[in-house]
Amino acid sequence: MNERLQRFSTAGLLADRKVTQLMGFTTFTLIFFTVFSFNIFFTPENFRSMAYQVPEIAILSIAVMLSMLTGGIDLSIVGISNAAALVAAYIMTQKMTEGGDISTMWIIAACLAGILIGLICGAINSVLIAILNVTPILATLATMTLFNGIAIGITNGVSVSDLPKQFMRVGNGTFLGIPTPFVLMVVIAIFVGYLINRTSLGLKVLLIGTNRKAAQYSVMGDRKVIAWTYIISGLLSSLAGLIIASRTSAASPDFGNSYILLAIVVVVLGGINPMGGFGTVTGVVLATIVLQMVSSGFNALRFSQFFYLLAQGGVLVLVMILNTVLEKRRLNRSINKSLDS
Amino acid sequence: MNFRKLLRRNETVLIFAIIVFSLVIGSKSPEFFTIANLFDILRSSFVQLIFALGVLIVIISGGIDVSFPIVGIFAGYTAVVIMRKFELNEESVLVPVALAILIGIILGGLNAIAIAGFEIPTLIATLGTAGIFRGFMLSFIGASFISDIPLGLDNFSTADLIKFESEAGTLVRLHVLVIPVALITLAVSLLLNRTIFGRSVYALGGGVESTRRLGISVKRTQAKIYMLVGGLSGLAGILYVSLQRKANPYDLAGSELDVIAAVVLGGASIMGGYGTVFGTVLGVLFINMIKNNLVLLGVSSSWQRAAVGVLLIIGITIQAIGENQKQKRQRSATSKEAE
Numbered sequence: 061m062n063e064r065l066q067r068f069s070t071a072g073l074l075a076d077r078k079v080t081q082l083m084g085f086t087t088f089t090l091i092f093f094t095v096f097s098f099n100i101f102f103t104p105e106n107f108r109s110m111a112y113q114v115p116e117i118a119i120l121s122i123a124v125m126l127s128m129l130t131g132g133i134d135l136s137i138v139g140i141s142n143a144a145a146l147v148a149a150y151i152m153t154q155k156m157t158e159g160g161d162i163s164t165m166w167i168i169a170a171c172l173a174g175i176l177i178g179l180i181c182g183a184i185n186s187v188l189i190a191i192l193n194v195t196p197i198l199a200t201l202a203t204m205t206l207f208n209g210i211a212i213g214i215t216n217g218v219s220v221s222d223l224p225k226q227f228m229r230v231g232n233g234t235f236l237g238i239p240t241p242f243v244l245m246v247v248i249a250i251f252v253g254y255l256i257n258r259t260s261l262g263l264k265v266l267l268i269g270t271n272r273k274a275a276q277y278s279v280m281g282d283r284k285v286i287a288w289t290y291i292i293s294g295l296l297s298s299l300a301g302l303i304i305a306s307r308t309s310a311a312s313p314d315f316g317n318s319y320i321l322l323a324i325v326v327v328v329l330g331g332i333n334p335m336g337g338f339g340t341v342t343g344v345v346l347a348t349i350v351l352q353m354v355s356s357g358f359n360a361l362r363f364s365q366f367f368y369l370l371a372q373g374g375v376l377v378l379v380m381i382l383n384t385v386l387e388k389r390r391l392n393r394s395i396n397k398s399l400d401s
Numbered sequence: 402m403n404f405r406k407l408l409r410r411n412e413t414v415l416i417f418a419i420i421v422f423s424l425v426i427g428s429k430s431p432e433f434f435t436i437a438n439l440f441d442i443l444r445s446s447f448v449q450l451i452f453a454l455g456v457l458i459v460i461i462s463g464g465i466d467v468s469f470p471i472v473g474i475f476a477g478y479t480a481v482v483i484m485r486k487f488e489l490n491e492e493s494v495l496v497p498v499a500l501a502i503l504i505g506i507i508l509g510g511l512n513a514i515a516i517a518g519f520e521i522p523t524l525i526a527t528l529g530t531a532g533i534f535r536g537f538m539l540s541f542i543g544a545s546f547i548s549d550i551p552l553g554l555d556n557f558s559t560a561d562l563i564k565f566e567s568e569a570g571t572l573v574r575l576h577v578l579v580i581p582v583a584l585i586t587l588a589v590s591l592l593l594n595r596t597i598f599g600r601s602v603y604a605l606g607g608g609v610e611s612t613r614r615l616g617i618s619v620k621r622t623q624a625k626i627y628m629l630v631g632g633l634s635g636l637a638g639i640l641y642v643s644l645q646r647k648a649n650p651y652d653l654a655g656s657e658l659d660v661i662a663a664v665v666l667g668g669a670s671i672m673g674g675y676g677t678v679f680g681t682v683l684g685v686l687f688i689n690m691i692k693n694n695l696v697l698l699g700v701s702s703s704w705q706r707a708a709v710g711v712l713l714i715i716g717i718t719i720q721a722i723g724e725n726q727k728q729k730r731q732r733s734a735t736s737k738e739a740e
Contacts, residue, residue, distance in 0.1 A: 144562065192721040193724070201658060205662070206710030217703055285542060321529075325532075381519045
């Protein structure tokens with residue numbers, strides 16, 4: 061299967077090169093901040109706190125990556141994750157007794173309800189994009205407003221806090237010594253990686269992203285494939301929402317508005333082509349870790365969060381510029397080569 | 402045939418929707434049909450309309466810009482900061498406005514470099530520059546609220562064209578901005594329909610490659626578009642600051658959706674190549690009418706955002722269905738020809 065992938069285009073090779081570059085970049089960032097802020101950055105506490113913060117962004121970014129592989133984009137991820145978290149939080153606070161006790165059954169039920177919301181929101185995106193043929197940017201921009209608007213309308217803009225202790229244990233606990241959210245992230249990353257590289261759905265996703273027309277002519281059911289991508293993206297967003305709620309013990313309709321830009325920065329830095337067609341989960345996870353290190357490092361160096369915002373935008377634009385320049389040079393070289401021979 | 406075509410137009414549908422909504426709201430509360438309410442809707446539409454005209458140009462050209470509110474507040478806030486720092490003429494309105502437009506054009510130029518120079522997809526480029534501009538403004542120019550804006554701007558917020566007391570005793574005011582905004586709207590309309598530049602914007606939205614074959618410089622057109630949008634956003638930003646009588650650098654961020662929603666509801670095709678100024682004006686008025694009067698309908702104002710979302714989804718669904726039917730017709734027409 062993997063061989064077939066590599067033969068069908070240079071995608072495999074290119075993606076691998078991107079991962080290698082990213083590994084170099086990760087090491088560089090690590091060394092940079094270790095040198096400049098050894099006492100605060102290079103401590104077990106800092107690495108532990110990073111391990112708790114990386115998963116939510118990584119999962120949201122993987123959700124964006126899936127839609128971007130088909131050549132689309134999903135801007136509604138944060139709207140979905142907040143809506144899912146709010147529904148779950150609402151059920152939990154309703155079923156909690158005065159002393160804060162709640163049966164595990166209800167927590168599981170609440171989480172399932174949140175996931176269901178994610179699937180429904182994803183399905184709404186699917187209907188708009190796959191069936192009605194609305195451009196993904198516009199469709200998800202609209203649903204982002206809608207999901208966010210409904211969340212604000214129902215809660216009146218107030219956040220739901222004081223979630224049960226058992227639920228908080230998921231987001232703040234450890235599993236075999238590793239923070240639980242990080243373990244969850246690894247499981248999800250492996251699942252999505254398997255989906256992309258080892259299943260026919262994944263291959264179809266890449267084909268649609270490479271050339272939608274060709275995919276249409278090969279009668280692979282391109283609409284169905286795109287519909288599935290947005291449903292899975294909704295599912296992943298809702299999982300991220302639950303993890304955020306469990307870590308912070310709160311759910312709010314305007315939490316993480318800045319995550320949309322961050323997720324897109326991560327995905328582009330992770331080597332995914334925004335036009336669709338190729339990208340790897342490894343790249344996305346590595347890119348998340350790089351950006352988290354930059355964020356923690358800036359904190360350690362006492363830069364403001366706005367400076368981090370500036371850096372995010374800068375990284376996004378620079379990586380895109382670098383990609384287009386390198387792409388052009390590669391294209392020219394291959395043209396020259398074929399002219400010579 | 403022509404009559405049916407006219408009925409199918411987005412503008413007709415919008416006018417119809419506006420009338421229906423007015424009747425519904427008006428029947429529930431008589432307050433709706435007052436001149437005061439009309440003037441209020443107009444006043445809240447000024448800034449949005451100028452933003453919307455810029456967005457319309459970008460959308461016609463087949464791109465999308467999400468950085469314009471940030472460009473607007475950046476320009477407005479920075480102009481006020483410069484005015485205060487260099488103690489420029491306090492009374493003047495034109496100086497800060499010119500400054501803001503200039504800053505807007507410069508920021509738009511940076512967008513143009515990313516989009517036309519390096520061919521980055523427009524959504525990703527403007528998302529990135531929005532982050533850069535906002536981060537730059539808040540870390541280097543200022544992150545604090547300025548309440549004593551220059552006198553000229555402050556006075557401008559109460560410069561009324563028509564002012565009288567209604568029978569109910571409330572003050573009814575129509576802001577003087579209605580004239581310049583109308584002139585700008587007219588100018589953009591003329592620019593799009595009567596100049597080579599305007600026609601090449603439409604051509605660009607129709608197809609990049611065919612535009613190139615026509616002998617139009619794609620890059621130069623794109624650069625002009627994004628600088629023009631920057632200038633319009635800067636103007637809208639400083640007017641916003643003036644009307645609010647305060648310069649808050651955290652404002653406007655996140656308002657891009659309402660404006661894009663208005664433009665799309667006004668019938669501009671997000672794929673590019675189609676859109677009218679008249680439709681955009683109607684779209685802006687419609688959205689502001691709904692947002693301002695939800696309370697009169699007995700709906701809490703926290704549902705405003707959801708209402709905009711629903712409107713947008715209805716609008717794009719109608720557009721998409723129309724587009725799908727058109728394609729189907731074209732396909733069947735070509736297959737008939739082939740037979």
